[in-house]
Amino acid sequence: MNANTFTLGRALRLFIVSFGALIFLAPYVFMISTAGKAQSDIFSSSLNLIPQNLSYVANFTKALTRVSMTTLLWNGVVVCALIFVIQVVIAIPCAYAMAKLKFRAARVMMVLVMLGLLVPIHATALPIYVAFDRAALLNSYFALVAPFTISVFGIFLFLQFFRAMPDDLIHAARLDGMSEIGIIARVIVPNAWPAITAFAIFSVVAHWNDLYWPLIVISNQSYATPPLGLLYFRAAEAGDDYGALMAATLIITFPLVAAFLLAQKRFVEGITMTGLKG
């Protein structure tokens, strides 16, 4: 069958797929549009996708000056990077041990990981908050990062990936004179990039967009993460300057969109390789 023939079925499929894409893209497109509208334009009775008079510059200037956008973005980068790096440093050796080493507690650990996957952050939020409060750790990077450093999801994802790695590869490394740490650094990690990339996307997206936890532990603006910053922005502006708000949202979501587009191929690769679809 020629893939280029334009049959009815193909047309129908394309239509459905395009329609779905349009629905998913619509809010983002509308956000881009609103970010360029003046106040009067937004509250006019007619709905226009293209702004009547472009006020991108005005809106972006407002967004960048009224809250310290650089602090927000910097906090977002620091928190996400710290969380991701520590998660990987803990999860990879842990998953390696569970996948490839034989020890008695492996089964118990597997059960614990499964249990860990079932417990949402909301269940443990209060005790952790109380503990941080007593330890005077609120309003710090530590409070933002520490609860997420051990990612059971990460352990689970790497575990699935490592199980598929041939045992002989690790045996060969051992015979070549590598220690267990050496095996992780020289054999496991270089071959696990697809899984690490996939996990990076999951982790960074989740923590960049997280509003729940920063809202609980942060009251000082200088530690605010981007979503929390947006919240302050809205509150400070009495919530009616939607043009500037959308401009700020655009700035904050842009790094993720760009990162995803760059890593798209690897991301899909990683997901299919770990067998974690959907």
Place this chain on the structure above:
Amino acid sequence: MSKLSLRNIHKAFGGNQILKGVSLDADENEFIALVGPSGCGKSTLLRILAGLESADGGEIVVGDRDLSPVPAADRNIAMVFQSYALYPHLTAAQNIAVPLVMRNLTRAQRLPLVGPLVPSQRKAIATIKREVRDMAVSLKIDHLMDRKPGQMSGGQRQRVALGRAMVRRPSVFLMDEPLSNLDANLRVHARGEIVELHRRAGVPTIYVTHDQAEALSMADRVAVMIGGALLQLASPQVIYDDPQHIEVAKFIGQPRINLFASQVAEDGMVAMGNTRLRPAETLTAGTPVTIGIRPEFVAVSRNSQHGLPAHIDRVEFLGSEIILYCRLDAVGENVIAKLSPSEGAGLAAGMPVRLQFDADRLFVFAEDGRRLPSLPVNADVALETAHG
């Protein structure tokens, strides 16, 4: 150089006894093939020797050193895996260099960024590069050095794996079915090369295979393992001509040895057709025994009056030889005979023939599988007694 000896190695997985006290000695320069059906424990034994598994009991001695408590990384034992187990992210040259990098560079010298600052690192790396180069040239893979395993053919990967194993001059060399992923032509060619490499390296080599042709053609001595026990360790010729156990006789030889259930007669002899054999030990009459004869010692004739009457079921022409599948008229047992094309000319399925067994080549096995040494009694005497 080093001698290798395994003493009474035991291993069980769960309640399952995989190795039942295996002992084996290899001289320096010796090539030993460990052969057996799948699941007989030969790969487990190899892994224990390499330190990848721990034995439940027993000793592993290389040179004068007991290796049992030594971790795999420090044993200086090299192994070629069935899957080759090359590092997929490294080029051929880097793959071969890994064991040298791990051994010849200090921990600090190996660090990225910091390593080049450590004194004498550059010199050590130059030495490694030279050794890798020499190894590549001797294996004729120097043109592949910049390729990654994914870009190489099976035969090329196998050479890189050999190079990685040999480059560090191990004290023992292990191979786990290294040829089983190659196509038939390449496999026969690679046999000769591996033997040659072994001769050059001059260290004891244990070669695990399930392919008896490989074992017999390559090894100085063949160790036949069946069901977790080492049944016989001897030169290929002795293994073939003088098997000490029925399982060895059954496993080695293509086509398979002919086996017939029989019993010890009243006079303590074992009879097969007109041939009578006297076991070295006296056995009570009626003791069940098994008689074996290899297909090439079964003579087939159309005109002779001697021998057991049979019919040909099937003829297989293999070029240099002919395999006959016959059925004995009297008892309905199947007998396989191997003939040269000239001997077998004109034979076809359905023909009546007479089969004669070479009396000197008959094996007698006890019920527990042990070989019972026995001598043929003069055929004339046997005939007389038969008639008398």
